[in-house]
Amino acid sequence: MPELPEVETIARQLRGFVVGRTISRFRSYWHRLTEPEPAALFAKRLGGRRISGVRRRGKFVVLDLEGGEALIVSLRMTGQLLFHEVKERAHPYRRAHISFADGTALEFADTRKFGRMAIVETAALEGMLERRRRAGEPLHGHLGVEPLSRRFTVGWLRDALRRRERSAIKPLLLDQTLIAGIGNIYAIEALWRARIHPLRTAGSLRAAEVTRLHEAIRWVLRTGIRFGGASRRDYRDARGEEGRMQQEFQVYGRAGEVCPRCGSEVVRMVVGGRGTFHCPRCQRAPRG
Ligand SMILES: [Zn+2]
Structure with a gap:
């Protein structure tokens, strides 16, 4: 989508x-x-x-x-x-x-x-960032920070992760009331780039990892824009043409293929009901 x-x-x-x-x-x-x-x-x-x-x-x-x-x-x-x-x-x-x-x-x-x-x-x-969205309220009035805006800083991300420290990082990135615009694909690619396992809790990320994640989010989104978005089945731009970002994915949709960074096999699993891809070597699973 x-x-x-x-x-x-x-x-x-x-x-x-x-x-x-x-x-x-x-x-x-x-x-x-x-x-x-x-x-x-x-x-x-x-x-x-x-x-x-x-x-x-x-x-x-x-x-x-x-x-x-x-x-x-x-x-x-x-x-x-x-x-x-x-x-x-x-x-x-x-x-x-x-x-x-x-x-x-x-x-x-x-x-x-x-x-x-x-x-x-x-x-x-x-949006009304400080107020929780109640059931039935439309999402458009509760959108979180724009990840490509100046408000989205490393410090902002660190504080946001601290507020939600017990959430797994992957579903948190998909929460539109926290950060607006990231979906399944770009969350997967950003976590791979930042070398963070999708099941890590937000509160477990070290300062260097938060910095890497911040950079990775902006990098994958900017790259996606540069390639005109990603077309899998239905996405077409306003001219009716496909994007080219799908050719740039490092782990998304690549289960069984080698990680471009370390050569290990990319693994698919389901997190929060969504198909997720990661490299078990670059993205170490949390203990327990
Ligand atoms: Zn790897």
Whole structure:
């Protein structure tokens, strides 16, 4: 599923495509897409609105609308935002279609139908880091720190790990209310680069390991962006093209292959319900 680098790639492309364009019509083809808001009301709120910017927050694509609101898109597993310069035949898994006044369009395709859209106050996206998210509250109001921002420092990470010292490090990296944007793939690659076993507890990391992890997180995310994201099955950028990061993975999806650093065999296991890959030699298992 798209993570920070994939969503960042899409947002950067869309910035060139849709900023300054005015929405003339929004159509939904999947009733749950805009839940809990009815699609008709959603369409009414979007009609005539001009897009003033496109950016990413966590794994959300954010289309800023003039007037302090934003249309946010959660791609989830298989969502794609495809820009069309001219009228094209509908994507077989089209779930929404945004027409612009100048005849161009933005199509939302999603085979698995987990993707969602919402219109939110822009300020809500800044998150409320100090307050726990209650059940049922939308994630977009509780997003954690952006790992490529200046706020994400070694000191910040050290303090965050200390607050959650008993959590295993891998699931912690996936917690969007702590650090926003990291998913399964980039967590696995970052832990390999930092030579930290996925089951280590946050509180067990030594200072040098925290520093390595901080560097590794930023490195894998930046590399992912540089390669246009990773395509496995469904990810496509806003031009409908695949990314190239999947060719750069060191351990993700490479069970049974050799670790590029030490030559040991890469192992797959399941942590917190997610398939995880690591090198048992470079990433020593915790005792017990
Ligand atoms: Zn190794």
